Every structure is written in C-alpha cells, then in structure tokens.
Amino acid sequence: MKRLTRILLPAVIALTAVLILTGCGSSADDKTVGDKKTYRQVSPEEAAAMMEEETDYIILDVRTQEEYSEGHIEGSKNIPLQNIEIAETIIKNKDTPLFVYCRSGGRSAQATSILKRMGYTNVEDIGGILSYRGKVVR
Numbered sequence: 288m289k290r291l292t293r294i295l296l297p298a299v300i301a302l303t304a305v306l307i308l309t310g311c312g313s314s315a316d317d318k319t320v321g322d323k324k325t326y327r328q329v330s331p332e333e334a335a336a337m338m339e340e341e342t343d344y345i346i347l348d349v350r351t352q353e354e355y356s357e358g359h360i361e362g363s364k365n366i367p368l369q370n371i372e373i374a375e376t377i378i379k380n381k382d383t384p385l386f387v388y389c390r391s392g393g394r395s396a397q398a399t400s401i402l403k404r405m406g407y408t409n410v411e412d413i414g415g416i417l418s419y420r421g422k423v424v425r
Contacts, residue, residue: 329412331418347364349398360424375405387413395415
C-alpha cells in the first residue's frame with residue numbers, strides 16, 4: 288500500500304498542476320461542454336463591428352419583461368430566458384444572426400446554448416447590458 292501511494296501521489300499532484308496551469312484547455316471566450324464548442328461570447332465592441340457587417344440581425348434581450356421595460360438596447364426584441372422556446376415562432380429563419388444579452392451575462396450564456404441546441408446557427412453571446420456602452424432606450 289505504501290509503495291502504491293508513493294507512485295500514485297506524485298502522479299496525481301503532477302496531473303493537478305498541469306490542469307491548473309492550462310486551465311483545462313479552454314479559452315476565456317469559447318464556452319464548451321465536453322469537447323463540443325457551444326457558443327462564443329463576444330464583447331459589445333466586437334458585436335457592434337459585426338452588426339455593421341451583418342444585415343437582418345436580431346438583438347435578443349433574454350431578461351424579464353420588467354427588466355426590459357426599465358431599459359434595453361434600441362431595436363432589441365425581448366424573449367425572457369424562461370420562455371426562450373418561443374423564439375422558434377418569432378424567429379423562423381435559423382440562420383438569422385442573433386446577438387443575445389441579459390443583465391450581466393449569465394442568462395445570455397444559457398439562452399445562447401439553448402438556441403444553438405434548437406438549431407440556430409449564427410448566435411453570439413454579447414454578455415450583459417451592464418457592460419454595454421451604447422444607447423439604452425427607457
């Protein structure tokens with residue numbers, strides 16, 4: 288037993304150190320589940336640049352109706368995260384560019400993953416309105 292401990296303990300320590308130092312191999316912006324990339328979070332600045340190049344995109348606010356009415360990105364549509372499945376009745380073309388946001392980034396991350404699973408192919412998580420520097424409609 289002592290011999291096994293002498294062999295396994297250094298191996299476990301080395302493996303732990305490698306995992307900590309490499310961060311398990313995922314970058315800060317690419318969100319993954321297992322080996323599958325589920326979505327990529329982009330900054331509001333990156334999203335603005337992408338929107339200049341895209342046409343017919345939709346900015347999707349996944350906060351509650353109450354939060355939306357307190358202030359939202361101009362031109363955005365509100366589909367709360369808890370009702371995200373209704374997106375299919377509103378956004379028929381699954382190749383439509385979607386830019387998803389919420390308050391701080393948690394719900395937009397969840398919504399982006401769900402939308403990808405629903406078959407939407409062009410979905411970007413732009414995080415939270417708290418970090419947005421553009422015009423907010425009240």
